[in-house]
Amino acid sequence: MARVVEVDDAADPRLADFRDLARADRRPDRPGGRGLVLAEGTVVVRRLLASPYPPRALLGVARRVDDLAPELTGVDVPAYVTDADTMAHVVGFHLNRGVLASADRAPAPGxxxxxxxxxxxxxxxxxxxxxxxxxxxxxxxxxxxxxxxxxxxxxxxxxxxxxxxxxxxxxxxxxxxxxxxxxxxxxxxxxxxxxxxxxxxxxxxxxxxxxxxxxxxxxxxxxxxxxxxxxxxxxxxxxxxxxxxxxxxxxxxxxxxxxxxxxxxxx
CATH class of the missing domain: 3.40.1280.10 (SPOUT methyltransferase, trefoil knot domain)
Structure with missing residues (x-):
């Protein structure tokens, strides 16, 4: 089961996967950077959790994380829960869909x-x-x-x-x-x-x-x-x-x- 962790500090280092997404030079999903995969919104996060891409963490408001409870049952990752304003400070903009998930890239087939x-x-x-x-x-x-x-x-x-x-x-x-x-x-x-x-x-x-x-x-x-x-x-x-x-x-x-x-x- 995902570990639900409440956070209220936008500077919390545990949220590094989701930080400064509006900054092109810091984006964690750049191949030349950390090369993470980021899913946005409950529908896309569900598909990420069902995919071959190994999940790392979630960040979202309580309601959206609760919506994903069935999919998170067998997933051993932290789910960071915060309010919309704190999430906006982390991400760099207001995220209407209310939840993000990060994952590592899966090996591409030949x-x-x-x-x-x-x-x-x-x-x-x-x-x-x-x-x-x-x-x-x-x-x-x-x-x-x-x-x-x-x-x-x-x-x-x-x-x-x-x-x-x-x-x-x-x-x-x-x-x-x-x-x-x-x-x-x-x-x-x-x-x-x-x-x-x-x-x-x-x-x-x-x-x-x-x-x-x-x-x-x-x-x-x-x-x-x-x-x-x-x-x-x-x-x-x-x-x-x-x-x-x-x-x-x-x-x-x-x-x-x-x-x-x-x-x-x-x-």
Missing amino acids: LPALLAGARRVALLEGVNDHENLGALFRNAAALGVDAVIVGPGCADPLYRRSVRVSMGHVLRVPFATAGLDEAVAGLRDAGFVLAALTPGGDPGALAALADRERVALLLGAEGPGLSAEALERADVRVRIPMAGGVDSLNVATAGAVAFHAVAGVPR
């Missing part, structure tokens, strides 16, 4: 292990907006994508904003980071068809991918899209059919449409 049982994979290139990245992971979880390869130029999926926007699904969708050449070679070795989403693609080719056994969808950054190198490595270039005068969608929205189109028979 590409062969990541792809071993997957049928639908997203390969991301240059997706450097944390909110778009989080939304892509949420869409992947909802629409049958088994794994995500976080390619070159992408933001950190475990940054707090990405975790929050994904509603914690970044903690349950398996992912690995890889360079473009490594990712393409791994996907080809595993028998995937590589389909690049691009405004110049074939609007009739996307739906046909639903019949293929293994499909990897390549998605690029909003604006520049996929690099020339990524497009050259694709087996097929596809686009989402759209009404006249519109040639593109937000990358997370485009991902959702494409994930649904290639999902095939529900499993």
Whole structure:
């Protein structure tokens, strides 16, 4: 059972995992810093506690910590309970969701292990907006994508904003980071068809991918899209059919449409 500890001092050193989250140079969830995973709000904290990421501590107001009592039954971590003002002083801003949890990062699988049982994979290139990245992971979880390869130029999926926007699904969708050449070679070795989403693609080719056994969808950054190198490595270039005068969608929205189109028979 989590150990409930009441605190009333924002300077308490035991709250270090949650301190100064508004300061980019001190953020504990930076890969170059302490590299922690931070979950915000009861829904996301629940998903963190059910994930492979080892929890370290919680900080929240009494009502939110009480809401998590069933999930905390078998968790041996401190749950620091304080008031909203003290929590705001610790975090650096007022946290509407009332609870945070910290965890250590889990080891990422290698590409062969990541792809071993997957049928639908997203390969991301240059997706450097944390909110778009989080939304892509949420869409992947909802629409049958088994794994995500976080390619070159992408933001950190475990940054707090990405975790929050994904509603914690970044903690349950398996992912690995890889360079473009490594990712393409791994996907080809595993028998995937590589389909690049691009405004110049074939609007009739996307739906046909639903019949293929293994499909990897390549998605690029909003604006520049996929690099020339990524497009050259694709087996097929596809686009989402759209009404006249519109040639593109937000990358997370485009991902959702494409994930649904290639999902095939529900499993």
